[in-house]
Amino acid sequence: MTPAPRPTPSDDDLDRLLARRYRDTSPGFEARWVELKRELRQTPPACGRLLPAWRLTGWLGALGAAAAITFMIFSARPPATAPRDLSPQLTELLAMDAVLGRALPLLDEENRSALLHLPAAGQPNH
Amino acid sequence: MNTALLPPILLLLADWPDRRSESVAPAADFAGDEEAIWMARVAAGDESGLQHLYDRWKRPLLSFFYRSLGSHADAEDLALEVFVRLHRSAADYRPTAKFSTFLFHVAQNLLRNELRRRRRKPADAVPPELFEELPRENEPDRRLAELEEVFQQALTRLPEKHRTALLLILQQQLDYPAAAAAMRLTENALRVLVHRARQLLKTEMEARP
Numbered sequence: 338m339t340p341a342p343r344p345t346p347s348d349d350d351l352d353r354l355l356a357r358r359y360r361d362t363s364p365g366f367e368a369r370w371v372e373l374k375r376e377l378r379q380t381p382p383a384c385g386r387l388l389p390a391w392r393l394t395g396w397l398g399a400l401g402a403a404a405a406i407t408f409m410i411f412s413a414r415p416p417a418t419a420p421r422d423l424s425p426q427l428t429e430l431l432a433m434d435a436v437l438g439r440a441l442p443l444l445d446e447e448n449r450s451a452l453l454h455l456p457a458a459g460q461p462n463h
Numbered sequence: 464m465n466t467a468l469l470p471p472i473l474l475l476l477a478d479w480p481d482r483r484s485e486s487v488a489p490a491a492d493f494a495g496d497e498e499a500i501w502m503a504r505v506a507a508g509d510e511s512g513l514q515h516l517y518d519r520w521k522r523p524l525l526s527f528f529y530r531s532l533g534s535h536a537d538a539e540d541l542a543l544e545v546f547v548r549l550h551r552s553a554a555d556y557r558p559t560a561k562f563s564t565f566l567f568h569v570a571q572n573l574l575r576n577e578l579r580r581r582r583r584k585p586a587d588a589v590p591p592e593l594f595e596e597l598p599r600e601n602e603p604d605r606r607l608a609e610l611e612e613v614f615q616q617a618l619t620r621l622p623e624k625h626r627t628a629l630l631l632i633l634q635q636q637l638d639y640p641a642a643a644a645a646m647r648l649t650e651n652a653l654r655v656l657v658h659r660a661r662q663l664l665k666t667e668m669e670a671r672p
Contacts, residue, residue, distance in 0.1 A: 346610060346668050351661060353607060354614045355633035358526040366525075366539050370517060373543055374510065377550045381508050 498562035505553035512553075517546055524570060527630050531574050533619040541573050548573070560644055563637055567645040571627055578623055610668070617667035625660035632657055 346354075423431070442448060498519070504512030524545055528538035548569050556565070618626055624646070631642040632653075643653040 346614070346665060348661075350607065350610060351614075351664060352633060354610060355530075355629055356636075358634065359522045359529070362521055362525065363539075366521075366542075369539070369543060370521075370546075373546065374513065377513065377547070378510060 496558060496562055498566075499556075499558035502549070502553050502556045502558075502562070505550060506556070513546065513550055516549060520545075520566060523635055524566075526634060527567070527570060528574065530615070530618055530630055530634060531623070531626055532577065533615055537577065541570070541577060544573055545570055561641045563635070564641045564644045567631055567635065567637070567642070568647075571645065574627070575623065613668050614664075617664055617670075620667050621660060621663055625656060625663055628653055628656040629660045629664065 498516065501512040501515045505516070521542060524542040525538050528541045529535060532538060532541075545566070549566075552569075618629075621629075627646060628642070631637045631645060632639070635642075637645070639650050639653055643650045646653065648656070
C-alpha cells in the first residue's frame with residue numbers, strides 16, 4: 338500500500354516556517370563564545386593595511402609573473418662556452434677574417450657597381 | 464539653446480553630464496549605523512563592540528545556518544566563525560553598504576565552504592532532536608509542528624543559492640537590495656530566484672514522504 342501524498346503546504350505555512358528563528362541559544366554555545374572571546378582578546382584585530390587585500394594580491398601576482406618571465410628568458414640562453422685551444426687552421430682562418438673582413442663593404446651591390454664602372458686607366462693593356 | 468531641430472544623438476550629447484550624474488546614485492553612507500560604530504570599536508580593540516554584535520546577530524546567524532545545514536552543531540560552529548571573521552576584518556571594514564549585507568556575505572562564504580567540505584566528507588544523517596531549539600510560540604494547531612521535519616529536509620535539499628535567497632528574504636527579513644548585494648545578484652534576479660525557490664520547496668515537500 339503506498340502512502341497518501343502529502344497535502345500541498347500553503348504559502349502561509351511556508352512563510353511561517355521560513356520565518357522561524359531560534360528563540361535562544363544553548364548554554365554550551367554561550368560557554369564557547371566566552372572562550373572564543375578570551376582567545377580573540379589575546380589577538381587584537383590587525384591594523385588596517387596600506388593596500389586592500391585584493392590589490393596586494395594583484396601586485397604580488399604581477400611581481401611573481403615578472404620574476405618568472407625574467408628567469409625563463411635568462412635560463413633559456415645557451416651556456417657560455419669555455420675558451421679552448423684553437424687549431425692552427427682555425428687560428429689562420431680567424432686571422433684572415435680579421436684582415437679581409439674590413440673589405441666586406443666592397444661586396445655591397447652599390448660599391449660593386451661603382452667599382453665596375455671605374456675608368457680602366459692604369460690597367461694593363463692586353 | 465533651441466534644441467527642437469537637433470537630431471536625437473546630439474540631444475543626448477548636449478546634456479551628457481546631466482544624464483551621467485543622474486545615473487550614478489550618490490554613495491550611501493552607512494558610517495552612522497549602529498553596527499558600523501561597533502565594528503569601529505572592535506577595530507580599536509574595544510571588546511564591547513564585538514559583544515554588541517554578538518548579542519544582536521547570534522540568533523539570526525544560528526537560524527540561518529541551521530536552516531541551511533540542518534545541523535545544530537554545525538550551525539553553532541559557523542555562527543562563531545562569523546564572529547571570528549568580523550574580529551579579523553574589523554580594521555578593514557568600510558561601511559559602504561548595510562551591515563547585514565556584509566554579514567550575510569561572510570556567512571554565505573562560510574556556508575559554501577562547509578558545503579564543499581561536506582561533499583568531500585559526507586556527514587551522517589541529521590538527528591531530528593534539534594527542533595526543540597526552535598520557537599513554538601502559541602501555535603494552536605499542530606500543523607506547523609508536523610510540517611517542520613518535512614520542511615527542514617526539503618529545505619536542505621534545495622540548491623544553496625535558492626535556499627539562501629529564501630532565508631535572507633523570509634527568515635532574516637532583509638530587503639531585496641540588501642539581500643541582492645549580499646548574494647552578488649541583481650534585485651530582479653533575486654526576485655526570480657525567490658519565486659522559483661518557493662515553487663521548488665513546495666514540490667520537494669510534496670514529493671518526499
